[in-house]
Amino acid sequence: MADSLNRPAVLLTLHDVAPSTWADYRPFVETVDALGNVPMTWLVVPDFHRRDALDAHPDFRRLLSIRLARGDELALHGYFHDDQEPDPTTPRDWFMRRLYTHEGEFYRLSHNAALARLRTGIELFQRYDWPLHGFVAPAWLMSEGTRQALRQLPLRYTSDPQHLYRLPDFTPVDAPGLVWSARSAWRRGLSKMVSDQREHRWRHAPVIRLGLHPVDMRHGYSRDYWLNTLLRLLASGRVPMTKVNWLAQQRGQRERAA
Template identity: 45%
Template sequence: MSDIAPVRAAVCVSLHDVAPPTWSRCETLLAALAQVAPVPHTLLVVPDYHRRGDGLPPWYRAALAARFEAGDELALHGFFHLDDAPAPGSPRGWLRRRVLTCGEGEFAALGRDEASARLRAGEAWFRHAGWPLYGFVAPAWLLGAGAWQALHDSAFTYTTTHRHFHLLQPRRAVAAPCIVYSTRSRWRRALSLARNAGLTQRGALLARLALHPDDALHPAVVLQAQRLLEKLLRERVAMTKIGFANALGAALAPGAPQIGGMTTSDSAATAPPTATPASTSLG
């Protein structure tokens, strides 16, 4: 585990798929986490979830505003959370975009222009709501080449993939293992619980706990997530993703010490990672 100042070993707790139709389940998860400790969260907000056209109802706006005022971060999580790009043309593409992610990997196959348009629409939605916006996380963590290009053209500070935390300005990536559950079937839940029970996250500068609304429907998942958070907090400080991004950015400033094998002299931009979905069907 790294003890390099000014970045402390951290844990980021994120709640995905935040939208009006999922909010009651989100509240259940937030209440369960609060029983462990009053940690800050990063709420990954979808402006028009599944193209339902819910907008920003007053009750929902007030709920998110209260979370923001309490110290949570609000980040952009796609715009529709729906993969409406042309159908995959290969068995591998079909598996990746239709089976593993249930057609929700919105940014998996978008071209640069369309990806940029949706990022701008998300920025406009946040401006209308009056909330600052620093981070973007693609649904299912799937970013195709066009989406990566759009992100690098944008003003976003960071993004995350299934295995890494990516600073976008400057371009740096650090390993950030993610604890996540797949709950769409009984066997997936059992596999997730068994896998996550054995995770230690030792040696990683950042550990991540990513929860989805339907996790709230399964008491065993909620209980394990509580115990894992309790365990992580014994050795890590809880941060929002923008909090970690700011700490990491400061550590990468000229003259800062080396972190995770990266130095400030290493200024070459890295190629976008391959768009590989997580082992879950969720994003």
């Protein structure tokens, strides 16, 4: 037990989890399940793009409950995972909301709007008896109003591409992550090159996060990369964990050292 506490970790995270994306993820998840005990964090969108409400899909909800029973974690990933706020008015907003992504749902929300949407997501998790510890904003984009709202809610963490943040104080915890842009062949090639460099640079890091998206699963090149990277990190001795369990372990180690 003590040995596992001192070993580095790998956190496998599935983004954009919804009834319509399960077909993309299913073969990969089944392959990972066949490896043995590899827990995953599922970033669940309550109503993906406003046409994929979890309330209308009892079979998929049962699947998520089964994953919890296996030891996986469910986290709240926005609510709609789209950006329908008024059009951008500055060059920076135009870049962030039209070039970088069209799905930064929480990038421009006011405090009240963010609080209301987060509470609706929390209520959905409560309705289905799903423990909820974390919130991840779509594209990791959050307004200051969203940050204020998160300080008022009973959640334990949020994240950006390179950190987890303990709530309510947004205490940063280094947690470097690999993520791909897989929508075209040249993006996949560039993502592979950048990810290989980062994995080498982070080979001694206490944790590496793998951030998968449904589009990654639609191309053999990117799908194989994620499986091979997971296998390589496990073979190097990294312990697979969920986000919330890794954070709890870090807190416990810090308290024992104090």
